[in-house]
Amino acid sequence: MHTPKLLLTAILTTQLMACSSGSPPRHDMALTQASIRSAVAAGAADHATKPLRSAQHRVDIAQQLIDREKYDEAKRQLHLALADAELAEAMAEAKNSEIANGELLESIDLMKEEIARVQEQ
Amino acid sequence: MKNSSNKTLLPLIIAATLVVSGCAGKKPNTTLEAAKATYERVSNNEIVNKHSTEDLNVARLKLDSAIHAWKDKEPKSEVDKRAYIAEQYALIAEHRSRLLYNQSTITDGKLLRTKVQMELRESEARKLAAQSAELEQKVRLREEQLQQQLAELEELKAMQAKDSDRGMVLTLGDVLFDTNEATLKPDATNNLMRVADFLRKYPDRTVVIEGHTDNTGDSQYNMDLSSRRAMAVKNMLASQGVDSNRVTARGLGEHSPVASNANSAGRQLNRRVDLIFTETESVTITAIDE
16 A cells, blocks of 8 residues: 555656756747847847847757756756846847937937027028 | 763764855855845946836845845855846846936927927017018018109109100200200299109109200300200209209200201200109119028
């Protein structure tokens, strides 16, 4: 009676362990790649080159690790890549807002100059 | 037995304690230290504290998780990972604050831009109004001038003046003077009164008086006689209040005949005084640039 129960526990434990490190981190991969796409869409290729490259590089490494079935290490790289990608997007958005702000202020300055010119005449 | 076992165990316990405390000894993790420093810097940033406290809180949680991993003696790779992520999130908080700061500036800027746009339009409208008033004034002035010129022409025509390339010319025949005389006949005075009235009415008008004779007699005498006759007309106009500056008198003698001197009818036409009413200068309307 005791032996089958022990055996079952052993099998279950092994399967659980297999689950925790034995399957490719598809969800993390998808999440990280979506985050990279989002950063690229925000203009990270121009305005946040360093963190974007880091994220892309880590995804490449993660893919190689998945190919070699080193899933835990792949997952670790994907987590780091996700942080990189999110930083890249935040940097690009900040840069875009700076450009927009600068252009707005410039257009206001131009109008003020125009007013001065009109009033001079 | 108890004592001896205690004596042998004691060094072991001390050794074990040393090993454990060695493990637990706070050996700094460089990635974690970097993350802490970055968080410290970002959390002291005024703009971050004003605009992205939520992002800063996220970074704080990530950093706490890294610190716990380190305190709980989790593997270095785990501490490194969490510390790295924590540092990235501190930087994210910093960039988010730039974004939010700029967004608030842009909101203010758009309001300002609208105000400035309105100011620009108003000043342009004011300028256009001024230009149009100026133009209207010029048009009105020009209209008045043209009306006056028209009235003048009508009056000159009524006095039998003829249009010529020198202006309107009023020819007074030989009825003004007796032969060889330069004194106006009483009848002539009536004739010239209309001219005097006209010149008083239009004070901008100037007139050139030219005396002419036929070719009878000495040419120099004729020249002199025509000059004196022109001058007599000028003096008559002056006596009627026409400023001498507006009147030019000259004699041309027999040199500008309008008809043949071969017969008496032609000679009669040649004996004359011409009054030439030159064109007055007019105001020009200049186009205004848009």
